[in-house]
Amino acid sequence: MNAFTVVRPVDRVSPGSALRVLAYATVALAPVEGYLTAVHAQLGKLAPALLIAVWLVVRIRQRQLPRPTPLHLVLALLATVVAATAAVHSAEPFTAEYTVRWLPFLLVTVVLADVAGREVPIRGLLLAMAAGATVAGAGALYSLVIGGDARASGPQADPNDLAYFLVAAVPPLFVSHRDARWRFLVITTAGTVLVGGALATFSRGGALGLAAALAWLLARRVLPWRVLVAAAASVAVLGLGALLLTGPQLARAVQEKTFIAGTNVDTRELRWQAAARMVAAHPVLGVGPGSFRTHYAAESHNAEIDEQTPVAHNMYLEVAAELGLPGFALFAGVIGVAALTSERTVRRAGPSSPARVEAIVIQASLLAVLVTSAFLSEQYYLPLWSLAALGVAAETRIRKAGADACAARDQ
DSSP states (O other), X not given: OOTTOOOOOOOOOOXXXXXXXXXXXXXXXXXGHHHHHHHOTTXXXXXXXXXXXXXXXXXXXXXXXXXOOHHHHHHHHHHHHHHHHHHHTTTSTTHHHHHHHHHHHHHXXXXXXXXXXXXXXXXXXXXXXXXXXXXXXXXXXXXXXXXXXXXXXXXXXXXXXXXXXXXXXXXXXXXXXXXXXXXXXXXXXXXXXXXXXHHHTTOHHHHHHHHHHHHHHHHTTOSOHHHHHHHHHXXXXXXXXXXXXXXXXXXXXXXXXXXXXXXXXXXXXXXXXXXXXXXXXXXXXOXXXXXXXXXXXXXXXXXXXXXXXXXXXXXXXXXXXXXXXXXXXXXXXXXXXXXXXXXXXXXHSOTTOHHHHHHHHHHHHHHHHHHHTTXXXXXXXXXXHHHXXXXXXXXXXXXHHHHHHHHHHHO
């Protein structure tokens, strides 16, 4: 070897690897964003911001555009409606703040759908989602048992929001390691933490969402009965241990939840009625992004002293009230596209195909999100958007696999 030969530097990280790491980080860190913002107010936004930036650089260098799908059209039209209603209601105090919250979610959905259809395995993204939520579930149990909270909150300020993240992350456990022993262990352990954490929030909407997701997995034969029984037994043991350790505390939490349950029902009914009146009064462009909170007192004739930033506690009514019926139709279109594309993937994939399992898991998580959001305003959290992206990406991948197979046969 020549004495003056320069040692070759370590290969740089490939663009695909960078996109994979940032996509995993984006979905994994979403459930624990509260822990990140406690360190720095903008830390929770770092991973998605880097993902978008790297994606743009990679696609510009590759001179590639995202593969067109119906989701892109729906998202573009939804962004147009959000911008239009924001312009009309620009004088409202929260319009700018909530418009800035809407648009990044639309862009992240485009990016995740593109990278999950190309460089980043859908299975990996689903497991990253479950891993981040499992950490949040552990934080929830810690806050209840060790921290002394009446209801588990962990990384989220509102226990109901935490339940939303946890129940949406239960179905992704079923795409874990193919080895039966490891798969059983992972699902049972992580599932116990997720379900136990969700139950510790005492969120009724979360419980309904979890029940819907598990029923879907059972009906489509992705969830084995023995795993369900083992997980239920583990949760029961965990609950018994918590009862022995913190019996009086849990009894107080149940009493408090029972006491306020009736008030919550009445309050939500008032908010749903107020949102419906806003839709009727402003059907085209709504009251503006984030403006439910400013119009609520006038529409409900009920000023809640203890709630200075009220939400509708129903994602569908709140979106319709703030964006109008066209905006709501497009928002529902995002969900509809995800449901249709994932179902087409299920039907095109083989009975034992991993793609089929992934698509059914996406459907189950999306169902948990949709049921839970009937009682919560969750349009500003990532699971809905990431699952819509993955539903579309699953079909993109199976179409590409089919085209590649046809090309190979032709050769």
